[in-house]
Amino acid sequence: MAWRDAKASFKKLALFMGSIVLGIAAVVSIQSFSETLKTNIDLQSKSLMGADFLIDSRYPPNEKVQQIIDSLGGADAREINFSSMGLFPKNGGTKLIQVKGIEGGFPFYGSLETSPASAAKEYQKKGGALVDATLMLQYGIEPGDSIKIGNVTLPITGSMATSPGSGGFSSGIAPTVYVPYRIIEKTGLIQTGSRLEYQFYFISEPETDLVMLNKKLDPILDKEDADIDTHLSSSQQLGRRYENFSVFLNLVAFIALLLGCVGIASSVNIYIKEKLKDVAVLKCLGATRKQTFLIFLIQISAMGFLGGFTGSILGIGLQELFPYIFKDMLPFDIITTISPLSMVLGVILGFFMSVLFALSPLLTTWYVSPLRVLRIEESDNIKSRRANLFVSFIILLFLYLFSYWLMQNWKYALYFILGIIITFLILMGVTRLFMSAIKKFFPSSWGFAARQSLLNLFRPQNQTMTLILAIGVGTFLISTLYFTKDMLLAKLSFDSSGNTPNIILMDVQNDQRDEVAATLDNVIDNIPIVTMRVNSIKGVMVNDIKKDTNSQINPWILNHEFRVTYRDDLIDSESIADGEWIEEATFDPERPVPISIAESISRDAFIQVGDSITFNIQGVIMETKVASIRKVDWGRMQLNFSIVFPKGILESAPQFNVLTTHAPNETESAKLQSTLIQKFPNISIIDFRQVLILIQNVLDKISWVINFMAIFSIFTGIIVLIGAVRTSKFQRIKENVLLRTLGGTGKQILKITAFEYLYLGVLGSLSGIFLSLFCAQILAYFLFELAFVPSLFPFLVLFPGISLLVLAIGLMNSRSVLQSPPLQVLRREGIA
Incomplete structure (x- = not known):
């Protein structure tokens, strides 16, 4: 019976199937793709350190520290760095520099961007030096010239544009100069009292838990005046930006699931309402409650399993296609992998989503009376309150467990569930208040079409509550996602108007302060x-x-x-x-x-x-x-x-x-530094541009990901919303056919339908946007800890856009009624 009925109701179940497929495809693709992107961005963050982790100390490693280094397989590269004056024999120019003696293949991530490019690999073999590009420009130095450090004069093999491993102030208060490690001893600068830093770089195995490694070794090394830093520390230096990015991706996946659930619940609710008379007929013919219930449960379960499998395949396919479709937009290359676990999770998730969110409307089949065949209308309140509460509890538990799995924080998961409950309750309250207001202040003086469209909103078997919940929750989720995206992108943006400092002047004495400030165009x-x-x-x-x-x-x-x-x-x-x-x-x-x-x-x-x-x-x-x-x-x-x-x-x-x-470019930076050094030779100048370039590259990648994920989920939400509203077509057909039979013109039916769907679209979308405004404020304050400045986009674009979308779908629903004779429509839709 389940199979036979499903074949007869294929169009209606196809919409239900579409909600499952889209919801699961969104969750699987977003989870798989976001994990891949986070891995790639994590790899990019390694460029800030140049390795997976390092051990550093102000002193040569003692026996205990050396034992730890040896137990880790020995360092893959090592460095000794210190500040010193550098002399350019070509013109006699001097500058405080940060000398880094390197041994090994450092950096292991990222690359030394040098000119010429070969200099990055040749400077150790040739015994040369790589000098900061701005410093060379400032002093008129070119590759082939030389630099004197202590007792050693080295040829300059190339200029260095960016240097992975520079971590802000950890690179000292001077431009960086890379030299071979073996040269350091010859400089004569390694003496008692010298301020040195020894660093040992490591490449870890993929399965190494760097967090646990840091937790285990850090207390031991602290007692030996040493320290361990993992590449994750470089990400953490971006403040909460990286953490917020991860939270946002989890929020996107959670919203994608909820959008699918909204589509499932709304389409099944409407589908089962239409089947109640059929259920009553079956019970008149001797079918038991269990049999009628299982007929539709088997349908939903099978569709959920099939939808979950199809959605998983589609999600994995989307993940594999993303890098190719957007290869011109992607700021980095992505290597994707197919995760069997994601596919299994998608199938299981599709099955449970379908069954759980269909159970509430399915319960009506259990309690429907055989007398419904003879009755013209019957109250919709035919579900057991106890059974309905139990189903609601199971649904909330499912959502809580899913959100906890995504966020790994029971408080955040609980807050999300409470937020969803409150949202539904508010939307239900707004809907009931709206319908009560229509009844109480019914505009009797309005024309027939306008009055009929309002009457449709609270007629028996109306779908007002279902559709406003679907439209309102869909709009709420989409709008919340958009507000959150705006918050994070504002946090990730650098101020390029000259308000972000990239030149820092150290050791400015009190009697120099005013004169130095007068030399600068803009003192930040x-x-x-x-x-x-x-x-x-x-x-x-x-x-x-x-x-x-x-x-x-x-x-x-x-x-x-x-x-x-x-x-x-x-x-x-x-x-x-x-x-x-x-x-x-x-x-x-x-x-x-x-x-x-x-x-x-x-x-x-x-x-x-x-x-x-x-x-x-x-x-x-x-x-x-x-x-x-x-x-x-x-x-x-x-x-x-x-x-x-x-x-x-x-x-x-x-x-x-x-x-x-702030120096707008490399040339202006060099010019400014040259002027300051001539006037104030005691001042140390930090050119922060190299660090900003590395950090900005990482933030650009994160910004692109946030934009992409948000747009993809918003598109998915709109598709699910279309499916939910489109399903209402099957409930409207009979009323519109009766109007045609009674002499209603196509123009009148079109007006009635247009007004009704416009009311639904306006009320649902506006309620959802205002709720999302409040929710985004809470997310900004408690979760992301950011200032929230609401965007006008949801009000100027989403509100009219979704209202018109709902209106367009409603008019499309009436097209078959208007274009065909009433009897033909009744036979085609299986009503007659």
């Missing part, structure tokens, strides 16, 4: 800096803490020379997490100075608001207490500080200033 930041060390924490001296073997305070807190600033306001990258921000204070020897610390200091030193810290400020001991703890976005392209003093305390302390500006 002018920051005073005071150096100090921690003297005691909560009354315990640093030396005593170091001797305490049970102390959990991170050693870097105790050994670090902090560069501290003072100001009276928070900057864009900061927010108060705990305590109160103090703008200004007056020094009183009897009272501790209120300060603000970053969350990293609070976490690593186990310090909370109200705790005391004393600092040694170049011989002067100052007692302070923590007044506030700040959340700092270290990924912002601006100077952030772990410790900030209020104004009125450090103004008279020995200090220097940091000024930042």
Whole structure:
């Protein structure tokens, strides 16, 4: 019976099948493709380090550190770096540079972009040097000239445009110069007291868990004055951008699933309503409840299994086609793989989606009375409340488990489910309120077509609730996705108008500050800096803490020379997490100075608001207490500080200033640096462009992915929405045919249909957009921790677009009625 009935209802079930196929295809393709893209972007992030992980130290590795290096299979490459003055014999020019002695095939990821290109591979063999391109341009140096470092003069084999492995301030306060490792000893610069850094680079096996490796080795290396950094740290330096990207992809997959579920629920609900009379006839002929229920359950289960399989094949196919279809748009090459697990998951997901979201309307077949054959109309409320609640609980549990699997966070998963429940309840409330308002304030003076279209919205067996839920939820999900996309893209964008600093001037003395500022076209930041060390924490001296073997305070807190600033306001990258921000204070020897610390200091030193810290400020001991703890976005392209003093305390302390500006291109950067060096030879200049180029390349790739995933899911949502509204055609045919039979003209029927679907489209889409506006605000604040500025696109494009789309589908639904005689239509649709 299931097979026979399915053949007779093929067109109606095809729409149901389409919702499953599209939903599963979207989930499988997005999950597979996003994993591939994340892997590729992860590989791109390795270019910021040049390896999978590294071990670094300020001292030559001791026995314990060397044992750890050997246990990891030995370093694949090693580096020693330090700051030194470089001399260009060609013109006598001098410059503070960061010397990096390299041995091995570093970098293992990314590439040294040099001119000529062969210089990247030849400089170690030839015993030459690779010099920063801007530095060479600034001093008029070309490949073939030489550079003197200490006691050694090296030929310059090429200029270096970008250098993987440079990680911002970790590259020092000077342009980078690469030299062979074996040359370093000959320079005579490796002496007692030299500020050196030893780095050992490693390539890990694909199955290596770098997070666990870092967690295991970091405490051990910390005690030996060494450290381990994985390439994942490079991604984390982008602040929350990479994490937000992952959350967004999971959100896209979750929304794709919900869109498919909306299509399934709406199409099955309408399909089963039409079958209730058939079920009553079967029961009159002796069929049991179980038999009638199983007939349609078997149909839905089979369609769900087939739809899941088809959707999985389509999803894998889409994933394989994406790189080819968009090869001209992709900013990097993608290698895709077919995942059998994704296909199995798609089939299982399709089956459970179909059965679970069809169970609620299927329950009506269990409770329908045989007397329905004789009755003209019957209340729709024929489902058991207990059974319906049980089905609703199972559906919510399924969605919760799926969202938890995607996000790996039970709180986020719970919030999503609560959000969906609230959304449905609000849409149902809006629909009931709308229908009640129509009944109460019915416009009796309107024309026949307008009145009839309103009456259709609350007539017996109406689909108003079903369609507004489908349209509203679909619009809500699409609009939320669009708002979220806009938020993330705004976070990923760099300010190219000159407000992003890429030139940093260090060691500017107080008496030079005004003159240096006058030399710059645009001073972005002018920051005073005071150096100090921690003297005691909560009354315990640093030396005593170091001797305490049970102390959990991170050693870097105790050994670090902090560069501290003072100001009276928070900057864009900061927010108060705990305590109160103090703008200004007056020094009183009897009272501790209120300060603000970053969350990293609070976490690593186990310090909370109200705790005391004393600092040694170049011989002067100052007692302070923590007044506030700040959340700092270290990924912002601006100077952030772990410790900030209020104004009125450090103004008279020995200090220097940091000024930042923006150079629009390499030529302007070189010109500016040349001018500054001639006027102020003591100033150290950092050209931040190399780091910005590497980071911008990664962010460009992430931005493209976010755009692509959002557009793909929005398109899928619109297709599912079309299917849900299109299904309503089969409910409308009989009413329209009766109107034709009673003398209604095609023009009148067209008007009635147009008005009815326009009401549905406007109410559903507008409700969905306003709900998404509220939801996006919550996502921005709690999940992505971003400022939310709503876009007008959903109101100006999505709202009229979806309203007109629903209207167009409604008119298409009536086309067969208008173009054929009533009896022919009734016979063709199986009504007569």
